[in-house]
Amino acid sequence: MPEQLLFAMEVTLNGLMAGVLYALVALGFVLIFKASGIFNYAQGVMALFAALTLVGIMEGQVPFGHLINAIFGTEIHHFGWHVPGLIAIVITMMIMVALAWAVNQFVMRHLVNQEPIILFMATIGLAYFLEGFGDLMWGSDIKNLDVGLPQGLNSWIDETTFNALGYGFFIDNLDIVASVVAALLVVALVVFAQYTKQGRAMRAVADDHQAALSVGISLNFIWVMVWSVAGFVALVAGIMWGSKSGVQFSLSLIALKALPVLMLGGFTSIPGAIVGGLIVGVGEKLFEFAIGPMIGGATENWFAYVLALVFLVFRPQGLFGDKIIERV
Amino acid sequence: MKLKLLAAVAATMMAVSPAMAELVIPALNYRTGPYAPSGIPYADGFSDYMTLVNENGGIDGEMVKVLECETGYNTEKGVECYEQTKGQGALIYIPQSTGITYQLIPKASADEIPIWSVAYGRTSAVNGKVFKWVFNLPATYWDAASIMVKYAMEQEGGSLEGKKIALVYHNSAYGKEPIRTLEKLSEKHGFELSLLPVDHPGQEQKSQWLQIRRERPDYVFMWGWGVMNSVAVQEASNIRFPMDHFIGVWWSGSEGDVVPVGAGADGYKSITWHGAGTDFPALQEIKTKVIDAGKNAGDGSKWGEVGYNRGVYAAAVVAEALRHAKTMGDVTPSSMRDAMETLGMTDERWTELGFPGFTAAFQVTCARHSSPRLGAIQQWNATDKTWTMVSDFMEPDFEVVDPLIEEDSMAYAAENNITPRECN
Structure with a gap:
């Protein structure tokens, strides 16, 4: 098999894996938009906050330690214990639920029936608040996140492809784990939305919140639930990206990778986020491989947006998005 | 009546206070935002050293006042900080960002306040004949590129031909x-150079590292920043690239770039111009007189880190320039510029200040606003979590670098109608 074809196959596989990681971030956006029509600008920061909290709990870091020390002149930084990863994930999830409650209680419920742009602006404010709050709570150091996920070259794939094709493919173990987790997450979310009482209530609120209210569905409960689920997705994305690059404040910028995915897959479709992610991942990697060297490289960021723009021209609602028809 | 008396006393004190001279040094720090992990250690080191100077009696009795202004590593905010602080007696600016430096070069030159970009900013500012108010000691990016090539050449037994x-x-x-420097050097030494750009912020670099895995270069050099650094080190480890052949510039060689990668970062190298760790008398003095006394700027946890020591280095040089300026009379931005331009630090002086073997001696001149233009290679030990110097200080290939500096600075002079000064 020609060498270039083998390289292209390797790039495609890695693009698929990268796409899954983008989709993980995009899923959080979809959930909140689907249920409440809010484009949650803070989703990337939520992933950062979740990852910061997880590492902080695992390492036994004292929350707001810097603040406490500055006010009281103390020198406390750590409790002196380490919490196992699984327990820390559960505690972090509880904190994300508390955050969802707080967001609804102090921000969203006061903005019911406001224009989407107002809600969007509120989430921008939330993003800034949460970033500063996370900094105050856990400090801005780069943290090593190790929840036991394997990382690095998958030797089995390397050897198998080498024996079969004469060239060993590089696939990162972490990407394989991320793909499995993303698949499970999507199945769980689809089952939740389609087959559970709360899921159906969520869809009812998304369709028409006034009608949902009239049949006794609590808007407050549904919104807290949706923000909690988005918090869970943010935690999963935070773990995957945090394991890859360490937990640091630029983690919030992964949201930039989710936007073209959403444009492609549609803002209201869970499978759309996955398919959009895969298309963006493969598209940008192949473009960088084939065309990048001719035009100076670093094409990935803008190519994803160009791809999304092309889709917008032909299918504004995205591949799987709901077509909105407004009659005058 | 008492109230009037109090008001009069307060007014008198306010009127008198400007006369109680303080040596004002603005610190354009970034303790917040995505780059805070790099900004905090430097800011802590700079402030803690200045606190030590004050604890030891200041600069010939005058206290140093560090005027912190938060930029968030944002160029616009950096310029705002400059405008906000320049009227408060600012003696010299250390912009802490290449973007802010570029914005401040024309402004500060017009305001006649010196700028010191500490191994960043505009490389051709080395030419003091053109850039009267700008300094960029101890070394430039072009020096770094040349030194890294020199080091690789030494490792390869003196030749990079065909590499x-x-x-x-x-x-x-x-x-x-x-x-440009690397291209010139590749022509001179016969190595093949491939360029792999990474878009900001650099969290996703799979394409670049797959290409490296395919092409198998003998060395990888990195000019990274922020999250890009740790992701690159992680990816290099993932593809099992030999880490001792992976060398970063000085902004890709601090603890935050390697600690998140864990054991995989072991052996990674970077160029530096100063020592890491706490094994220096001045660092120990900071510990006892500043950190243990609770007078530190941060939480003390960054003490001895690469970024912290870099802040200490910058503060030590500024303090020495202040001492030098005082010998010329009242310290003003203008005399501070003169002091920077004639500043010299011998090995003996570094030792006297508590920095034996910490960095190299230097002498700034009118024509050369950067000195000593040396760099050494440090290597990361993931087990001990320490950086160790693995080479001596090396000088760049001046034959290649200096003509480039001359060309670029003269182009700047022509664009901005600057007549180069006559000096050596």
């Missing part, structure tokens, strides 16, 4: 800085 070097760089003006 491959890949440059992984932040796709920005900063990241592109070494390209």
